[in-house]
Amino acid sequence: MARQAAISALADNPGDGMEIIIVDNNSADNSVALLNDAFKDKPRVKVITSDENLGFAGGNNIGLKSAQGRVVLFLNPDTIVKPGAIKILMDTLLSGDDIGAVGGLLTNEAGEPVTSYGYFPTPGSMILTAFLPGRFYGKARRALGVVPSADEGEPYEVDYICGADLMVRRDVLDKLGGMDAGYFMYFEETDLCRRIRDSGYRILYDPRARIAHLEGGSFSGKLVRRRMIFMRSSVRFFRKNGYSPFFIGLYHFTTFVSSLIKLGYFWIKYALLPGKREDTAKHIAWNGFIFPYYLGISRKRWEV
Numbered sequence: 001m002a003r004q005a006a007i008s009a010l011a012d013n014p015g016d017g018m019e020i021i022i023v024d025n026n027s028a029d030n031s032v033a034l035l036n037d038a039f040k041d042k043p044r045v046k047v048i049t050s051d052e053n054l055g056f057a058g059g060n061n062i063g064l065k066s067a068q069g070r071v072v073l074f075l076n077p078d079t080i081v082k083p084g085a086i087k088i089l090m091d092t093l094l095s096g097d098d099i100g101a102v103g104g105l106l107t108n109e110a111g112e113p114v115t116s117y118g119y120f121p122t123p124g125s126m127i128l129t130a131f132l133p134g135r136f137y138g139k140a141r142r143a144l145g146v147v148p149s150a151d152e153g154e155p156y157e158v159d160y161i162c163g164a165d166l167m168v169r170r171d172v173l174d175k176l177g178g179m180d181a182g183y184f185m186y187f188e189e190t191d192l193c194r195r196i197r198d199s200g201y202r203i204l205y206d207p208r209a210r211i212a213h214l215e216g217g218s219f220s221g222k223l224v225r226r227r228m229i230f231m232r233s234s235v236r237f238f239r240k241n242g243y244s245p246f247f248i249g250l251y252h253f254t255t256f257v258s259s260l261i262k263l264g265y266f267w268i269k270y271a272l273l274p275g276k277r278e279d280t281a282k283h284i285a286w287n288g289f290i291f292p293y294y295l296g297i298s299r300k301r302w303e304v
Helices: 002-012 031-038 055-066 085-093 123-131 134-144 170-176 188-198 223-240 245-272 274-287 290-295
Strands: 020-024 045-049 071-075 079-081 099-107 165-169 202-213
Touching: 002 079, 020 031, 020 055, 031 045, 045 055, 055 188, 071 085, 071 170, 085 099, 085 165, 085 202, 099 188, 123 134, 123 245, 165 170, 165 188, 165 202, 170 188, 188 202, 188 223, 223 245, 223 274, 223 290, 245 274, 245 290
Parallel strands: 020 045, 099 202
Antiparallel strands: 071 165, 079 202, 099 165
C-alpha cells in the first residue's frame, strides 16, 4: 500500500524539491524488495528499513531524520493523494508564520468524507462517548474525530489533524523533537498537535486538499490488539496532559463497564441474527479487549 501512496504523491508533483521517504517498519514479507524495484528509477524516492516495528510515531521519526524539506507531510501507507492536494496543503501551511500544521479532507474509496480532524479529548469526553448515544453527548463526540461536510470550501482552525495526512513545518518539528515514540499507534498525532498548539501555533484543516484514506489497511484483522493499544495510548495522553489519577481511573472503570454491556448486546445479536455475524464479530472483538487488558488473560499474546 505504501507503493500506491508514493505513486500518487509523485503524480501530484508539487515541485522539484519534493522527496518521498518510505519507512518499512520491519515488515515480514517482501515489501522492501518490491518497493526498491518499483522506485529504482525514481531518485526522489528513498526506502528506509527499521530492524524493529517502532509503530507509527517511531517510524515517522526515522523518516524525519532523513528529510531535507522545510515542510514534512506524514502520510499513511493506505492513502491516495488526489491531484493538487500537496500544493494546497503547502500553500496553506506557509501562508502565515503562526500556522504550525495543516491537513486536508480524507475520503473513502467512494469519495465520501471520513474522519479528518478532531478536538482534544479529555477523560470526561471519552466517558460520555463510551456510554451515551450520539444525540445526547453532542460535541464530546468530536474528541474521537470529526467527519466533515463535503461542501466546505475554506480552511479553519481545529485542535488536531488525523495522522493519515498531517503536514507540519520542519522547524516546528525540530523544536518539539518530532513525534513521541512512546505512542505505538493512536494519539501520536493528537499529542503532536497539542504540543504544536501549546507552542503558540495554529492547526488548520483545509477541505480543498483531498486524500483518499483506505482506513485500517495497515493494521487490519487485529481488533483486540488495536483496542488495547488505543487504551494504552489514550492513558499516556491524559497523563502527559496533567489529568488526575481520579479521572483516569474513572475513565478505566467506565470503559470496562460500557464494553461489558456492549459485549452482552453483541453476543445476543450474534446468536439471533446469523446473517450479520461477520460484522457483529468485529464489535465483539473490539469490546472483548477488556478481558486480556483488565484481567490479564493471555496478556503476552497481545503485547505490541
